[in-house]
Amino acid sequence: MASNTSEIDMNNGDVAHTHARYFRINRRNFSGHYDVEEMDGTHLFYVDMWSLGSGKPDLTLHQGPDNKSPIVAVSHMPTLGSDYKIGIGDPNEPNSMQWDDLAKERLTQSGWRWIKTLTDGERAGSTLNLMWKRTKKVTVDGMTVQSMSSRNYKLQDSDTGSILAVFTGDRTYRRCGVLQLNVSYGRPFDLSVFTTCLTLYEEARRESHQSGGGG
Numbered sequence: 001m002a003s004n005t006s007e008i009d010m011n012n013g014d015v016a017h018t019h020a021r022y023f024r025i026n027r028r029n030f031s032g033h034y035d036v037e038e039m040d041g042t043h044l045f046y047v048d049m050w051s052l053g054s055g056k057p058d059l060t061l062h063q064g065p066d067n068k069s070p071i072v073a074v075s076h077m078p079t080l081g082s083d084y085k086i087g088i089g090d091p092n093e094p095n096s097m098q099w100d101d102l103a104k105e106r107l108t109q110s111g112w113r114w115i116k117t118l119t120d121g122e123r124a125g126s127t128l129n130l131m132w133k134r135t136k137k138v139t140v141d142g143m144t145v146q147s148m149s150s151r152n153y154k155l156q157d158s159d160t161g162s163i164l165a166v167f168t169g170d171r172t173y174r175r176c177g178v179l180q181l182n183v184s185y186g187r188p189f190d191l192s193v194f195t196t197c198l199t200l201y202e203e204a205r206r207e208s209h210q211s212g213g214g215g
Contacts, residue, residue, distance in 0.1 A: 120186025
């Protein structure tokens with residue numbers, strides 16, 4: 001997928017996409033899981049979905065083809081309140097887990113705040129103030145927003161305005177959309193982006209289902 005941005009645009013907070021990476025997120029209708037793949041079809045993650053009362057995380061990322069593959073991240077989505085708990089690692093090894101809060105912006109309701117300390121990659125040791133926001137203007141390179149779609153998000157560095165990731169919905173009976181990662185901040189950061197993005201998508205899917213709009 002070719003990039004359509006070649007330099008930093010300080011007016012809209014965009015960043016150069018020369019080294020952007022792209023991932024397709026899939027879920028068949030009525031399926032109980034998501035799949036994350038590279039654009040060439042290489043399968044990366046099987047994402048289990050669990051309902052209230054199951055005693056399990058709402059989303060569990062397995063690195064592999066099924067739910068017997070190793071767990072690498074989880075998301076807890078409480079029904080009361082808007083804050084989500086994101087865990088990187090395997091909950092069966094609690095001492096190795098990294099936990100972050102994904103919190104809805106309470107004053108403006110404009111996005112979901114998230115503070116991430118990088119532990120790997122070119123900026124290890126840095127702490128980022130991040131926000132996922134809904135968007136209809138910023139899209140994955142080469143894509144357009146579907147006219148009725150509300151499941152489109154951008155991940156922005158709140159301190160610099162840079163756009164670190166974008167998710168553009170592309171819903172069919174088996175597809176959800178494409179996630180574009182514009183930075184390489186290490187594997188834990190990548191897993192956090194996958195998990196937070198899937199959490200927001202699953203939140204929107206549940207809200208649509210409850211209102212009779214389907215999944």
